[in-house]
Amino acid sequence: MNRIPILFEDGEALVIDKPARLPIEQPRKGGPSLEDYLDDLKLGFQRPPMPVHRLDTDTSGCLLLARNPKALKRFSAAFEARLPIKRYLGVLAGVPSTAEGTIELALSKISSAAEGWRMIPARKGKPALTRWHVLAETDGRTLVEFLPETGRTHQIRVHAASGIGLPLLGDPVYGDGRGAPRTMLHAAGLEIPREGKPPILAAAPLPADFVALGFGDAE
Template sequence: MGPEILFEDAEALVIDKPGGLPIDRPRAGGPCLEDSMDDLKLGFQRAPVPAHRLDRDTSGCLLLARNPKALKRFAAAFEERQVEKRYLGVVAGELKEEEGTIALSLSKVSTAKDGWRMIPARKGKPAVTHWRKLETRGGLTLVEFRPETGRTHQIRVHAASGLGAPLLGDPVYGSGKGAPRTMLHAAGLTVPRGEKAPIVAASPLPADFLALGFSDA
């Protein structure tokens, strides 16, 4: 059984990527999304190709292009910030404010000891995330994130450094405690396609979010 399909037409698929499943084969081996690509041909000759990235731990909406022309168009839509993305995350802590916008530029750093990570840096690449508090339970908060830009680890760094409350379970920007994965879910995706109807997909809240007592917002 491959991942659930949330949207399908002749040029696109949106799948519900499970949390913890990497898109590409890890160096150490093990399962990855590539294993499902033949099953996702669904009668087409070509296997679909991811049009953007989701971290290994992030669950939810992942857009796949079914031909090279579509891939090029979708990549341009992401690059030009035309794609609407809605994420849900559980942060470790309670937030005083109800909503806001985080604008923290990000830069990549690397050390032999800790490997690479993203840090807020004045000379980094601009990164903007709008957020809204949805629900608080037992010292944890469910937050809606709508990133304007698509920087690597953007929401993870913005939660930790912008909100002062890292995503639950994040081993790099938080304590890594409280959950077996970084609690971030790609809940919705809208991709405009000119005169064609847009690609619209939504992924329900996963079981591990529901297990913390949060409801599907």
């Protein structure tokens, strides 16, 4: 089992660089998940660390783990209060008509036997807001920085497809799944303020599959 890179570590928190295609919870059909690594991430502590928030299976990058139950409660409250600053990088399957913008589309969950579940823009859904701007373009694809101010499920993926009008490259649910072996979304940065302590600051390097698309110098 390869070790997962650690981006930040102190007595109450770890931030890891979650590999793409690694689910946080063990899939029903079996297979590897982050749970397989938690004992390895004790790093001398009695308890394994616990994920505070979620990243989609395909999404790589910064994931906060709490090293004790009290820290988990505090960090969870911070996310509930929208205190963390999250920075994502995504590759759009095309070039947008504008270089930046703010997307404010409420989201709701729907499901069907044929297609499973997905999130859709819905007037009566939960509020969701994402700021974005273009960093680079190459070969008809665009590297975009996303700054979500809310943390809804699939928020950036839906906001890219329905707000910008271009899905993320490789997204099989909100796009056609072509152009990349995974949905091209990376949690590049995470900042979490803490009362009486320095903030948690973490940055995850650009993954190799982003670099392979020609965006190695764009971050």
